[in-house]
Amino acid sequence: MFIRWPAQTDLRNRCRRNGVPRLLVVEGGARPPVCNDPFEDWVRAPISRQDLEARVRALQNRLDDQQVPTLDSAGTLCFGPHSITISNVQTDLMELLIEHFGEVVYRNELTQRLAERVQRPTRNSLDLHIMRLRRRLSPINLAIRTAWGRGYLLESEDGP
Secondary structure, eight states, X not given: OEEEETTTHHHHHHHHHHTOOEEEEEOTTXXXXXXXXXXXXXXXXXXXXXXXXXXXXXXXXXXXXXOOOEEOTTOEEEETTEEEEOOHHHHHHHHHHHHTTTSEEEHHHHHHHHHTTSSSOOHHHHHHHHHHHHHHHXXXXXXXXXXXXXXXXXXXXXXX
């Protein structure tokens, strides 16, 4: 989103709270803001179309590199501007998947993690937890993909 700075300070704050990427267009002799949020950058008006497109691309590239899910101890899983809560068992499995985001996590590693919470986990119990996690992750643009014969990998629904 393009935001005039400092005229649209309220809009900037709303976008920041909602995780909306934004490019601030600094007007006239206004002081540029300090941007320490990866979802934000600024340019000074007037700016050429070519320079503006370059800044937008740079912001998008920075966001793509920053997109790694986070998980807190209470089971709140965040990805981009979205979040969900997951169960304790799902939290244990997700910790491992997030640690290896975009990489295969082998079934035996996930089964071992599951064994820390569930007595005598079966092949079916891991599959059941993965199925439930897949359903929970869809609204926040995350997906668990199957690496046949090896395990699973967590990635953005948009792909790597």
